[in-house]
Every structure is written in C-alpha cells, then in structure tokens.
Amino acid sequence: MSAAKRVQQWATFARTWHVFDCKWQDPYESANIIKKYLMGLHKPIYHPLNDCGDVVVCINSRNIALRGDDWRQRAYFHHTGYPGGASWTLAWELHNKDPTLIIKKAVYRAMKGNLQRRHTMERLFIYPGEHIPAEVQQNVSNQIRQIRRVPERLDHIPEEEVKNFPKVMDYPENYILK
Amino acid sequence: MAALVRAGFLSAKNTVLSTTVRCLSTTKPLRLKEIKEQREGTTLVVEAVTAASPRSELLVRAEKIKDLVPIVTEASAKPCYMCALGLDVKHTDVLILSQFVRTDGCMLPRRITGLCRRQQKKIGKMVSMAQKAGLMINLTPAACKKDPTRRREHKKFNTYFDENTIFMKKIPKPVDRFKR
Secondary structure (H helix, E strand, O other), rough: OOOOHHHHHHHHHHHOOOEOOOOOHHHHHHHHHHHHHHOOOOOOOOOOOOOOOEEEEEHHHHHHHEOOOOOHHOEEHHHHOOOOEEEOOOOOOHHHHHHHHHHHHHHHHHOOOOOHHHHHHOOEOOOOOOOOOOOHHOOOEEEEEOOOOOEEEEEHOOHHHHHHOOOOOOOOOHHHOH | OOHHHHHHHHHHHHHHHOHHOOOOOOOOOOOEEEEEEOOOOOHEEEEEEOOOOOOOOOOOOOOOOOOOOOOOOOOOOOOOOHHHHHOOOOOOHHHHHHEEEOOOOOOOOOHHHOOHHHHHHHHHHHHHHHHHHOOOOOOOOOOOOOOHHHHHHHHHHHOOOOHHOOOOOOOOOOHHHOOO
C-alpha cells in the first residue's frame, strides 16, 4: 500500500467530532439528525458491521424547546421491578431533575434496539450549558446545522429597527392610541 | 323589562362616552387626534386636529407592489389587506405580530384591525402563541411575570408551536414515532 493510499484509509475511517447546538430545537426531531452522525449513516462507506460512526457533542441541552403542550403531556415511564414500582414522570419534571436526559432518551429511542445501540450512545456527549471541557472541545471540527431557527425576542431587537420595520396594520382614523 | 333597562343603559352610556368626547386629549404624540391652542390677542382658540398616523409612511399594501401576483378569490369577495399580501406569517415573526396588539399585549378587535374573520382568528392565535413562548415580553401587563424562566412548572421551559394547528377542529395527540 502506497503512502497516499494509507493516508486515505486513515482519513476515511477517522472519527469526526460534531457539535450540535440544542438551543430552541425539538429533541425528537434533532434526534433523527444526531442519530445519522452517531451511526455514520451520512457516510458513503456505511455498513452496519463497519465501525464508522462519529462523535456528537450536544450543547445547551437545557434550552431545548418542546412543541405545544408537550412539556405537560409527555410522560416518561420507569419501573423499579418491585410490585407497585411503576412511575410516570412528566417531561418538565424530568427536565428539572436532569436537563440532559430528554435529548439522551430521544436519541436512544430513535435508534434501532440492537446490541450496537449502547456502544453508539457512548459516543454522544450532552452538556446542559455552553461550556464544554477543553479535552472535548479540542477535537470538535464540524457543526451540525440546526433544524429550527432560534426565535428572536421583541425586547432584544433594537428599538430603531422595530420602529422602521415595514408596517402592515394601520389605525382607523378616529382611533385613540393608548 | 330587563331588555328595556339594558337598552336604556346602553343609550345613556353611549351619550356619556361618545367617541367625539373621548377623541379630545392633552397628550399630543400619543393620539391620532391632537389639540392645538392658539392665542389671538385676548381670545384663546382651541381646536382638535386629526394627526397623521405614524405608520402611514411605512405601510405595505398589495396594491402598491407591482410584481405581486394577485390571489385568486371569488369575484364577489374582496380579500382583506392581509389575505391580499399573501404573507406566510409564523408565530416567531414578532415584528409583524406586535403591530396588532395593544401595549399590554392584547389582540386588537376586528373593527380596528380591519381584517377578515379568518385572518383575525389566525393572527390572534399567533399572538397568544408568541406570548406563551415568551417572545413579546415587553408587551405585557405590569403585574405579569415577564421573564419566562421565572414562570412556574412546565411554563418556564422553551416552547414552540405549529401554525397548522390553528384551524384544526381537534388537535391530535402526539404520536410516538419511535414506538415499535
């Protein structure tokens, strides 16, 4: 094998580290994206028997957004194994206990339940805030695109821009502004 | 009898609080009608002048846009200005939605917005979506918990909404897509 081919082989099978910003992202939608990078499904060389999955670092998992009433309606089931040991935890209660668990469970459930799943999950790092340990951050070389745009709050937009934004509604003639 | 009393009460209320009386004001820039005082020698002339709307210069209307393809409707019904523009407004477009609310964040009634029924309903729902998501917290009543992170229980976390649910008769329960 020539030196060029050897380097090509290393480059093909090297693990890439991706970072994903979970701010205002739906965990169940982003789990389908994260899953592809974790398993290596985005690579043309993918095969279930070759170890080509990448590493994904999720940041800001505390600021995920659920749709509609999901914080209150979604329940997570746990059973201790003892009689009467069943418990249902609502999504907002689970997020209060551990802000990384919802995204972790979403990615875990998005993958097929086989023997490889637990090993693939080892390659997923989730951090509740923006801070990443330095030994993790030095490996990161790619960013996964967010699915939803982070919405901008009206009080964060400069006042001049709000004032000069094109208007759709105009007041009727005898309207009293309050 | 009750109807008679109600009718009498309404007519009395209308005479007391008629719009002509309420249109007069002393604070100039806040109202569309302003008061001007002029002193000519010993006589004082007070007159109410209709002020120009601060929005009229920035106003976007479908008639003014040349390249816009007009929407197809029945010949009898003229589309309202929002239907004619054909904008795809989301609940995150706070710069548009904030034009339809009062300073306390309440949706304005249809007689003031001048929208059709469907658009009024749609924008009203999107305003409440934006308020629930905490995107317009500077347009809230004074006693309101402004910061979303200071809200209680499930309300303190980020929430987004699907605009397709606005005109659904019954919102379906979330399906578990990962269930096998």
